[in-house]
Amino acid sequence: MKTRITILCENLVGRLVGSGEHGFSAFIEMDQGNYLFDTGSGRSIVPNSLTMNKDLKSIKKIFLSHGHYDHTGGLSEVLKLKGKVDVHAHHHVFLDRIAVLKEDGKEIKRFIGIRYKKRYLESLGANFVFNTDFIEVEKGLFLTGEVPRQTTFEKPDPRLFSEMDGRTTHDLFLDDQSLILDTDKGLVLILGCAHSGMINIINHVINKMGKEKFHTILGGTHLDFLTPEQLEESIKSLKKMEIEKIGVSHCTGMRAAFRLHQEFGDRFFYGCVGSVLEV
Ligand SMILES: [Fe+2]
Numbered sequence: 001m002k003t004r005i006t007i008l009c010e011n012l013v014g015r016l017v018g019s020g021e022h023g024f025s026a027f028i029e030m031d032q033g034n035y036l037f038d039t040g041s042g043r044s045i046v047p048n049s050l051t052m053n054k055d056l057k058s059i060k061k062i063f064l065s066h067g068h069y070d071h072t073g074g075l076s077e078v079l080k081l082k083g084k085v086d087v088h089a090h091h092h093v094f095l096d097r098i099a100v101l102k103e104d105g106k107e108i109k110r111f112i113g114i115r116y117k118k119r120y121l122e123s124l125g126a127n128f129v130f131n132t133d134f135i136e137v138e139k140g141l142f143l144t145g146e147v148p149r150q151t152t153f154e155k156p157d158p159r160l161f162s163e164m165d166g167r168t169t170h171d172l173f174l175d176d177q178s179l180i181l182d183t184d185k186g187l188v189l190i191l192g193c194a195h196s197g198m199i200n201i202i203n204h205v206i207n208k209m210g211k212e213k214f215h216t217i218l219g220g221t222h223l224d225f226l227t228p229e230q231l232e233e234s235i236k237s238l239k240k241m242e243i244e245k246i247g248v249s250h251c252t253g254m255r256a257a258f259r260l261h262q263e264f265g266d267r268f269f270y271g272c273v274g275s276v277l278e279v
C-alpha cells in the first residue's frame with residue numbers, strides 16, 4: 001500500500017468533501033497503520049472524516065504539533081470515538097495561550113490555548129507521551145521535538161503570548177513540533193503551524209535525519225506573519241533545498257502561497273480539506 005496523507009481539517013475546502021474551519025489536521029495511512037496529526041479546532045474533524053471515509057477509530061497514535069486550539073480542539077471528539085490511544089506532544093501543549101489582536105481599532109485579548117484539562121482528556125482515553133527531543137515514534141515516523149532557532153529572519157509572531165508560573169511572556173513555542181515520514185522516495189515533512197520557523201524546522205530535520213531530500217513539505221507554514229523581506233529570505237532558503245513538492249495550508253496566507261506558487265510552479269499545491277498526497 002502507498003503511504004497516503006489526507007487533509008481532514010483546514011481553512012479552505014477544495015471539493016465537496018466536508019467543511020472548512022480555522023485549523024489543521026491530517027490523516028496518515030501507512031502499511032503499519034493509521035495515524036492522526038493534529039485535530040483541527042473541533043467542528044469539522046468527525047463529520048469530515050465520515051464524508052472522506054477515514055475511520056478515526058482505526059488510528060494507532062495521535063500527534064499534536066502544539067497547544068493552539070486550532071490544532072487541539074478536536075481532540076476530545078476523536079477520543080470519544082477512539083477511546084484509549086497514545087497522544088504524543090511536548091508538555092507545553094497545556095500552557096495557557098493568548099493572542100493580542102486589533103479589532104475595530106481596539107486591542108483585544110483572545111484565549112487561543114488548548115480548551116481541555118489533561119485529566120479530562122485522560123478520562124476519555126488519552127495516554128499522553130511527552131517528548132522534548134527528536135524521536136522515532138514508530139518505524140519510519142519521527143517527531144522533531146524542540147527546534148533550535150538559528151535563522152535571523154524567522155521571528156516569533158509578536159502577537160502571541162503564553163502563561164507560565166503566573167507570568168505572561170511572548171510565546172517561545174518550545175512545543176512546536178513537526179512529523180517526519182521517512183519514505184523510500186524521500187522525507188515527507190508535515191508542519192502544524194511552523195511557529196519555530198519553517199527553515200529552522202527543515203534544517204533541524206536535515207541535521208537529525210542525515211538526509212536532505214524532501215519528497216513533500218506539507219502543512220501550516222506561518223509565513224503570513226513575516227515581513228515581505230523575511231518572506232523573501234525564507235523563499236531564498238527553500239529554493240536552495242532539495243524539495244520535490246511543497247503543499248501549504250492553514251496559516252500560510254495567500255500572499256505567501258502566491259509567492260511560493262510563482263517560485264515552485266508545478267511543484268506547488270495548496271493543501272485544503274480533502275487534498276490527498278500519495279507517496
Ligand atoms: Fe494554527
Ligand SMILES: [Fe+2]
Pocket residue numbers: 066068193195
Ligand atoms: Fe499555532
